[in-house]
Amino acid sequence: MPGAPAAGEMLQQLINAIVFGSVLTLFALGLSLAWGTLDVLNLAHGAVFIFAGYLTYELTRQGALSFVPALIVSMVGAGAATVALEVLAFRFIRTRFANKRQAELSMLVASIGGAIIIDQVVSNETGATTFGPPSSIFKVREYHLTGSAGITNIQILIVVVAVLAAVGLDQWVRRSRQGRAVRAVAYDPVTSGLLGVNVSFVAISTMFVAGALAGLAGVLLAVNLRAEEVAVGQDYLLTAFAILIVGGVGSVRGAVLAAYLIAIAETAVVAYGPTQWRDGIAFLLILLVLLVRPQGLFAKAQFQRA
Amino acid sequence: MFSSRRLRWPGGALALLVMAVTIAACGSSKPSTTKTTSTVSSTSSSVAASATSSTESAGTIPVTFVGDETGLVAFVGKEVLKGMEVAVKRANASGELHGKKIVLSVMDTASNVSTATVKMSDAVKSNAVAVFGPLLSNEALATAPIAERGKVVDIETEAEVGGLLQIGKYIYRLTPSEFLYYPLTVDHLAKLGVKHVNLVYASDNPTLTEESTKLLPEWTKKLGISIGTSVGIPSTTTEFSSIVTKLETGKPEAIGVNMIGPAIASIASALRTSGYKGTIFCDQSATAGSLKPGGSAANGIIYGVLYSPEMSFPSSKEFTKLYEESFPGEKPQGYDATGYDAMTAFADAIAKSGSDTREGVLKGMQELTVAGSFDGGSGPLKFTGPEHREVSGPGALVEWKEGAEHMLVQGTPGLESQPLKAQ
The missing domain is CATH 3.40.50.2300 (Response regulator)
Incomplete structure (x- = not known):
């Protein structure tokens, strides 16, 4: 049947897009959370993402830890690194700059500094070369579907974890007491503080969750890719900006939908178009959205915040 | 071999710009740091004010x-x-x-x-x-x-x-x-009976692009090997599933991965996980230990190298x-x-x-x-x-196996470039 291979290939590319969208979702959720609630455009998010992959590599290469404990420790490590940035830099900037724009710009620059430091640490420890956790920590197996299409167990895990993380974060921000505090701080930190919200704690816990989400994505990607280098995090950061702008800053649901939209668009270009234009897709979408709906496709107003 | 990779993100660009300005400023105002390597005399040459020496x-x-x-x-x-x-x-x-x-x-x-x-x-x-x-x-x-x-x-x-x-x-x-010893790889493919290959290469790297779009097609054509899918992707690409699916179309007997950095191990792993059993060949960038993270999936990858510890030259x-x-x-x-x-x-x-x-x-x-x-x-x-x-130089063709390179063919010295013997 001549059409069968094409159908199988199409299904495979759809699966590829869903897996890619799931990685982007995990990556973008943390960035969106920090930006949407604390106005921190954390350019160190990509470095934290790779830092988690590096931690897993270090924790597993001598057989010290198995996959799940290494994942948890790496997520905590990534969260701690982000909290360190909040405590050492962002918090001071927030309190010292009355002008919001100045504060945002200063935090942007501070996060670049954080990214350089984290990248340099990883680079020094890995000899600035390729690294990845040993294949023995997670035996990757492929399950054949129809035709030539298949999906691996790590890909299934990525999709499931991304969906759970997105739903969990959405519900946490919308329904939990802590989530309401996050939204209140996002809306007006000064008034929130006057009303009894511990703004400092909210900021630290939010940054920890953002970092841990980057860590979760970083570890799963490291296992899926098998090999990483420091620059990998920066590439995801670029696509994540597109996701946030297309989805609407601070909108969890928007970020998820935008992540899958961009993943499908980029995969389609690779599969059926000029492959080298893949990265251009994200920027084209940014441009279109900025022209047509500057607040993002899924933001109902300037302030949606989850 | 190396061409500059493009800056990957605006923050990185900004950071590099700040660093470059800072370094340039430092360089103009004070002496640079110079390290004398440990294997040589401790009487280090000083950069400071010594004039150009012709004595x-x-x-x-x-x-x-x-x-x-x-x-x-x-x-x-x-x-x-x-x-x-x-x-x-x-x-x-x-x-x-x-x-x-x-x-x-x-x-x-x-x-x-x-x-x-x-x-x-x-x-x-x-x-x-x-x-x-x-x-x-x-x-x-x-x-x-x-x-x-x-x-x-x-x-x-x-x-x-x-x-x-x-x-x-x-x-x-x-x-x-x-370019002078890559023909060793192509020659070996012909000897393995390969007739059809697909290829992925780093499109933002001039060396790899020239190798993949100009030279490799010439060499393979001479040996009766056809290149089906040839995919150019930025070296910064980190999502390979869709590319791997494309590379497997037409069931090629060999797949070329002319990439740099972790992409080689990632693509090889994805190919092996999806059941691809053909030969994988790549550029000499694989020598920098970039295959190690691939584990057993990287076994069998072949590539040309400048030097192998197994070379027999005195x-x-x-x-x-x-x-x-x-x-x-x-x-x-x-x-x-x-x-x-x-x-x-x-x-x-x-x-x-x-x-x-x-x-x-x-x-x-x-x-x-x-x-x-x-x-x-x-x-x-x-x-x-x-x-x-x-x-x-003569170069050599090596195969990656169990975490190490093993020489398959040693090139012939004294030639401008290695010949395609299988033609």
Whole structure:
């Protein structure tokens, strides 16, 4: 049947897009959370993402830890690194700059500094070369579907974890007491503080969750890719900006939908178009959205915040 | 081999810009940091205020490696330096330098063009009689004119960019282009009976793009191998599933992965996980240990290399032995050999001219090129190209197996490029 291979290939590319969208979702959720609630455009998010992959590599290469404990420790490590940035830099900037724009710009620059430091640490420890956790920590197996299409167990895990993380974060921000505090701080930190919200704690816990989400994505990607280098995090950061702008800053649901939209668009270009234009897709979408709906496709107003 | 990779994110670009401005400012106001390598005399050459020296120095021959010891290609720079250190040790012990000893200093470019130009200027102002590096093509293009204007021989390694040697007579490139021994890989594919290959390559890397879109199609055509899908992707790509699916279309007997960095192991792993059983071949970028993370999925990957510890040439065996003595427990790799080759040629030039002034080094290098070849760690290297200021080498074809390279074929020395024997 001549059409069968094409159908199988199409299904495979759809699966590829869903897996890619799931990685982007995990990556973008943390960035969106920090930006949407604390106005921190954390350019160190990509470095934290790779830092988690590096931690897993270090924790597993001598057989010290198995996959799940290494994942948890790496997520905590990534969260701690982000909290360190909040405590050492962002918090001071927030309190010292009355002008919001100045504060945002200063935090942007501070996060670049954080990214350089984290990248340099990883680079020094890995000899600035390729690294990845040993294949023995997670035996990757492929399950054949129809035709030539298949999906691996790590890909299934990525999709499931991304969906759970997105739903969990959405519900946490919308329904939990802590989530309401996050939204209140996002809306007006000064008034929130006057009303009894511990703004400092909210900021630290939010940054920890953002970092841990980057860590979760970083570890799963490291296992899926098998090999990483420091620059990998920066590439995801670029696509994540597109996701946030297309989805609407601070909108969890928007970020998820935008992540899958961009993943499908980029995969389609690779599969059926000029492959080298893949990265251009994200920027084209940014441009279109900025022209047509500057607040993002899924933001109902300037302030949606989850 | 290296071309500059594009900046990957706005933050990185901003950070690099800030760093470049800072470094440039520092470079203009205070002396640069210079490190003298541990294998040589502690009488370090100072960059500070020493004027350009054309007089022979007493007892020592100062040279500087303006190299990438940190930054994007630090993993290469560190190996090149180790190779140089081995060659310095050998030359100093041999007595061929008329009783003098080479003192090697290092200036770190941090894989940054601005830093590299500052460091090259410092090196030219110093009493160094020759400079080596830097490694990235864009760094080399920016710094070679400084060496040329300073009338100091600059021996490049790794930077394969076109136009480099046209900058002037003081510029040499002593790392053979991979284009010269890539045919060994294609020849082997033909011998395996491969008739149809698909290919992915880094479209933002000029060397890999030329190799993949121009040379490889010519070579494969001569051997009756057709290239089906040829996919160019940015070297920064991190999502490979869709590309792997595309590479498997048409069930090719071999798939080429002319990428750099972690992409090679990631694509190979994805191919093997999806059940691909054909041959995977790639560019020599795989030598930088980038296959290790691939584990067993990387077994069987073949690629051409400049140097293999299994080479049978006497000079290669000597290099391997000296390296293992200098760095116990370590196996030399191609980048070590390029550093060794560059420094060996320099020592041979001093021996030939009998002078260790800058003019003497140039004269010695010119005499060496007239001789036609010299014996390096990579085997007999033949001078070729414009004014014979670059070299060709035999190279070898290796297979990655259980975490190590194993030589399959050794190239033939003395040729401009390796022939396609299977045609």
